[in-house]
Amino acid sequence: MTPEELEQIANSEREAQAGISQTVNVCVAAGCLSCQSQAVKDALDKEVARRGSGTRCKVKGVGCMGLCAEGPLVSTSDGTLYKAVAAADATALLDGLENGPVKRLLCPTDVPFFQRQQKIVLENSGVIDPERIEEYIAASGYRALIRALTEMTPVEVIAEVVKSGLRGRGGAGYPTGLKWSTVAKAVGMQKYVICNADEGDPGAFMDRSVLESDPHRVLEGMLIGAYAVGASEGYIYVRAEYPLAIKRLKTAIRQAEKLGLLGTNICGTQFGFRIELRLGAGAFVCGEETALIASIEGSRGMPRPRPPYPAIEGLLGQPTLINNVETFANIPPIVRNGGEWYAGIGTEKSKGTKVFALAGRVQNTGLVEVPMGITLREMVFEIGGGIPEGRQFKAVQTGGPSGGCLPAECLDMPVDYESLARAGSIMGSGGMIVMDDSSCMVDVAKYFMDFCMTESCGKCIPCRVGTYQMHRLLDTITKLEATPQDVVLLEELCDLVKNTSLCGLGQSAPNPVLSTLRYFADEYKGHIERNQCVAGVCGKEAQP
Amino acid sequence: MTAVAKVKTLKIDGRDFSAREDESILDVARQNGIFIPRLCELEGLSTVGACRLCLVEVKGSNRLMASCVTRVEEGMEVVTTSERLQRYRKGIVELLFTERNHVCSVCVSNGHCELQTMAQKLDITHIHFPYRYPKAAVDASHDRFIIDQNRCILCTRCVRVCDEIEGAHTWDLMGRGIDCQVITDLNQPWGSSETCTSCGKCVQVCPTGALFEKGRSVAEMEKRRDFLPYLQLMRGEHQ
Numbered sequence: 001m002t003p004e005e006l007e008q009i010a011n012s013e014r015e016a017q018a019g020i021s022q023t024v025n026v027c028v029a030a031g032c033l034s035c036q037s038q039a040v041k042d043a044l045d046k047e048v049a050r051r052g053s054g055t056r057c058k059v060k061g062v063g064c065m066g067l068c069a070e071g072p073l074v075s076t077s078d079g080t081l082y083k084a085v086a087a088a089d090a091t092a093l094l095d096g097l098e099n100g101p102v103k104r105l106l107c108p109t110d111v112p113f114f115q116r117q118q119k120i121v122l123e124n125s126g127v128i129d130p131e132r133i134e135e136y137i138a139a140s141g142y143r144a145l146i147r148a149l150t151e152m153t154p155v156e157v158i159a160e161v162v163k164s165g166l167r168g169r170g171g172a173g174y175p176t177g178l179k180w181s182t183v184a185k186a187v188g189m190q191k192y193v194i195c196n197a198d199e200g201d202p203g204a205f206m207d208r209s210v211l212e213s214d215p216h217r218v219l220e221g222m223l224i225g226a227y228a229v230g231a232s233e234g235y236i237y238v239r240a241e242y243p244l245a246i247k248r249l250k251t252a253i254r255q256a257e258k259l260g261l262l263g264t265n266i267c268g269t270q271f272g273f274r275i276e277l278r279l280g281a282g283a284f285v286c287g288e289e290t291a292l293i294a295s296i297e298g299s300r301g302m303p304r305p306r307p308p309y310p311a312i313e314g315l316l317g318q319p320t321l322i323n324n325v326e327t328f329a330n331i332p333p334i335v336r337n338g339g340e341w342y343a344g345i346g347t348e349k350s351k352g353t354k355v356f357a358l359a360g361r362v363q364n365t366g367l368v369e370v371p372m373g374i375t376l377r378e379m380v381f382e383i384g385g386g387i388p389e390g391r392q393f394k395a396v397q398t399g400g401p402s403g404g405c406l407p408a409e410c411l412d413m414p415v416d417y418e419s420l421a422r423a424g425s426i427m428g429s430g431g432m433i434v435m436d437d438s439s440c441m442v443d444v445a446k447y448f449m450d451f452c453m454t455e456s457c458g459k460c461i462p463c464r465v466g467t468y469q470m471h472r473l474l475d476t477i478t479k480l481e482a483t484p485q486d487v488v489l490l491e492e493l494c495d496l497v498k499n500t501s502l503c504g505l506g507q508s509a510p511n512p513v514l515s516t517l518r519y520f521a522d523e524y525k526g527h528i529e530r531n532q533c534v535a536g537v538c539g540k541e542a543q544p
Numbered sequence: 545m546t547a548v549a550k551v552k553t554l555k556i557d558g559r560d561f562s563a564r565e566d567e568s569i570l571d572v573a574r575q576n577g578i579f580i581p582r583l584c585e586l587e588g589l590s591t592v593g594a595c596r597l598c599l600v601e602v603k604g605s606n607r608l609m610a611s612c613v614t615r616v617e618e619g620m621e622v623v624t625t626s627e628r629l630q631r632y633r634k635g636i637v638e639l640l641f642t643e644r645n646h647v648c649s650v651c652v653s654n655g656h657c658e659l660q661t662m663a664q665k666l667d668i669t670h671i672h673f674p675y676r677y678p679k680a681a682v683d684a685s686h687d688r689f690i691i692d693q694n695r696c697i698l699c700t701r702c703v704r705v706c707d708e709i710e711g712a713h714t715w716d717l718m719g720r721g722i723d724c725q726v727i728t729d730l731n732q733p734w735g736s737s738e739t740c741t742s743c744g745k746c747v748q749v750c751p752t753g754a755l756f757e758k759g760r761s762v763a764e765m766e767k768r769r770d771f772l773p774y775l776q777l778m779r780g781e782h783q
Contacts, residue, residue, distance in 0.1 A: 305593035305613045458724025465639035468722045496635045
């Protein structure tokens with residue numbers, strides 16, 4: 001594959017697309033598929049075939065369009081977006097291409113949910129067919145790779161990533177450029193690149209959507225990373241609960257291999273890289289990098305103490321670059337447009353955009369990409385459209401089981417790594433769960449503790465037994481049987497588990513408890529002193 | 545091949561020491577008679593950093609470091625005992641006591657138990673977390689040995705000695721979190737194990753009365769660990 005050949009593929013694809021005057025895009029990512037978007041697509045296909053208009057009109061399966069709450073979503077080439085489309089609407093939709101939009105299915109796009117977003121990672125999501133490499137190439141795909149391979153040295157590639165200010169999107173926010181240069185400088189017989197696609201936070205589906213909607217972007221990011229650090233082998237560790245993402249990744253790898261974008265002598269250079277998939281077997285802790293590496297090596301997925309960090313001693317003891325899906329997905333546009341362009345977006349210390357999975361008690365649940373530094377209030381009330389059924393906002397949970405619950409006082413806080421950490425939560429991988437006054441915060445803390453307890457690997461004592469004990473105390477409180485002494489014990493355990501656990505799972509497991517104790521101390525008090533749960537969730541009878 | 549290891553100097557509890565760069569903080573402490581509590585580490589086996597009792601404070605790091613797996617660094621300043629560290633260590637040992645059923649008065653290892661000794665060293669007189677009282681199994685199917693899960697603290701010494709020294713890998717782990725337990729083969733009765741060589745090394749390295757020889761009564765099970773330094777020495781010379 002030479003730059004000219006790539007350009008040729010892009011041009012012929014664009015020409016083919018230009019020949020079609022009307023396209024109907026049906027979302028075939030997991031969210032819309034679960035509400036029968038495949039049937040919609042089939043019905044549209046059938047109707048187009050019946051009308052014999054296949055040469056002018058094309059029905060296309062595309063990735064996630066974001067507003068998952070209103071699926072199945074369908075968009076047309078004239079810029080119309082339809083929501084909650086059923087198979088029976090196929091005729092009406094195709095008629096609408098000629099006679100103007102179908103009013104009853106219209107989904108307005110001039111609302112904050114769409115207007116406030118800035119799409120970099122998701123630029124192709126909902127636009128291209130994720131199962132065709134030609135469409136990705138036509139959308140400037142693999143151009144960054146070719147540019148890196150033919151015009152840049154590995155050092156220059158890393159310099160661009162450093163300049164961009166990109167930080168790890170998996171949760172901890174480690175500077176990506178620094179990680180890359182560490183692996184590049186590390187000495188080893190063989191280096192590896194691993195993409196962490198073991199997304200496990202409850203309510204989070206950013207990585208899944210990226211893999212389902214634009215898998216080639218992740219492959220391209222990994223390829224550029226491999227070139228920058230000098231790796232020739234790569235793994236994508238993806239959880240087996242994402243069958244569609246796995247299927248599309250397999251397709252994408254096969255297509256890239258066929259075009260010579262994966263394999264040996266890529267683009268006529270010395271650089272070679274191959275990617276293998278590894279499927280996770282459902283353990284949350286395998287998202288922790290050392291546990292993930294142990295799992296790829298064929299061992300039980302348990303973390304080991306760091307240092308040494310994987311950048312120095314990773315897979316099979318060799319230097320290993322391990323980044324999250326979204327981090328890799330940011331790389332092609334950074335190399336294409338330059339690090340400075342990316343650094344112009346976001347805040348001083350948190351650059352670029354972040355994809356969030358907006359879930360819980362908001363009108364517009366779905367997938368959004370926003371510039372860093374947007375406030376929580378904008379997220380919840382403008383993009384999210386506020387709380388349904390006229391209820392009161394209570395808290396927003398970020399960072400999953402490792403994060404915290406932030407109250408209304410924090411709503412005007414900017415969403416960036418430092419602000420969230422100061423407030424007692426974390427950026428995390430991008431799960432954002434909104435809660436209203438029907439949620440009891442003690443019960444929420446108990447839910448997350450139950451999650452951590454069940455997902456603890458059992459290796460270190462504080463996490464294995466500490467999470468059990470904390471869960472038991474929270475259970476006593478939600479049964480309205482606790483004494484003030486129980487909260488003292490709970491705080492003591494939080495401190496112990498946070499500071500002595502081996503890996504991030506244990507170290508962050510107390511966060512949901514600590515943040516609710518900090519912001520919702522009154523609710524704990526109510527449970528203990530007044531035997532009362534303001535949300536009406538807790539009590540002896542309510543417990544299973 | 546003789547690798548050239550560099551020598552580093554560091555401070556432990558205010559005293560200056562020199563150490564090879566491939567040594568851990570715990571190695572240096574041990575050589576110089578500084579006691580750091582630990583239950584999973586055993587000289588001669590690989591280190592896993594799992595029990596978290598050997599955590600120490602390292603100046604300049606806001607995280608506590610497990611001294612068994614943290615290699616020495618030039619100019620490092622280590623504190624092995626502080627009010628905070630002792631509080632955490634007590635908490636961790638207390639959690640162990642609540643996890644399974646540790647009843648010293650009826651235990652074969654009473655008086656020779658590392659968990660018991662550790663509790664005494666840390667001045668633990670009461671457990672202030674609630675006990676779990678789980679129903680745990682006893683497997684007496686082996687001719688000579690018994691595993692009593694009630695007394696297991698999941699240090700994984702048995703797993704490591706069987707894999708690294710005996711080369712049999714009969715022991716392993718199953719289950720997650722609080723349900724985690726050591727198993728023989730694929731959770732088959734020990735007596736039916738086709739991989740076990742009945743060497744008894746697992747029994748000797750077990751810190752508590754979880755693994756013991758048949759025929760031992762209360763307080764009669766003393767463990768013999770001398771084979772480990774011996775094997776380590778012999779293998780070291782051989783290489």
